[in-house]
Amino acid sequence: MSARTRVREALIHAIERDDFSQCGGDFYARGHIRNIAKVIGLDPETMVHRYDELHGGVPLPVRAASVFQADTPIKIRESRSPNWTTAMAVALAIVVVFGVVKMMGGQETPTAEVRPAAVPAVPPPAASAAPSPSRQAASLATGKKGEMVVFQVRAERSSWIDVTEAGGRKLFSGMLEAGKTSVWKAKKGVKVTFGDGGAFLLRVNGKNLGTPGPSGQVLTRSYGAPAPRSR
Known part of the structure; x- marks a missing residue:
């Protein structure tokens, strides 16, 4: 039986004693029952149904929505139109600050004219280039x-x-x-x-x-x- 069902011999002996603790859970226990029932000529689904009746009943179906439902609800932020009033106020403040800075520090500093050495210098007031x-x-x-x-x-x-x-x-x-x-x-x-x-x-x-x-x-x-x- 172990060779035909590929179920360990010790596990078959435990199932014969109604000991399904070594199967690893109900899912695997139902699989072993189906394999053994086929080999000995019994209806696999009938034997599995009998197992469920003796060990807590048929498991309730699980909805996919409940499996994938998040524990913490996700808040989706609603899209809002931009606040044009705030944007215009900020832009106006920037323009005012720029204008004040321009008025306070934008004056050009007069630079002294550097006269090249090759250009004749203007004679002092006491001298006259071409006197009468x-x-x-x-x-x-x-x-x-x-x-x-x-x-x-x-x-x-x-x-x-x-x-x-x-x-x-x-x-x-x-x-x-x-x-x-x-x-x-x-x-x-x-x-x-x-x-x-x-x-x-x-x-x-x-x-x-x-x-x-x-x-x-x-x-x-x-x-x-x-x-x-x-x-």
């Missing part, structure tokens, strides 16, 4: 009485020049364009550096001095009252 004949005559007169040095230079061709007062105050530094005449006056004297000695014609206190030096040579000259001196 009357002002030049007054300067010459002042030079004779008050030991003022009137330094006049004319550029025959564009070249660089640096004019410094004897006290160290810068009067001019930059390019003097060809054909341009400039006049500066200072107490005690001036110190002049020429980028090209042959590019300029000089007059000091009304006296014509010609060119300060050879053409193409960088020179430094000092002119004091009452007569110019070279070094």
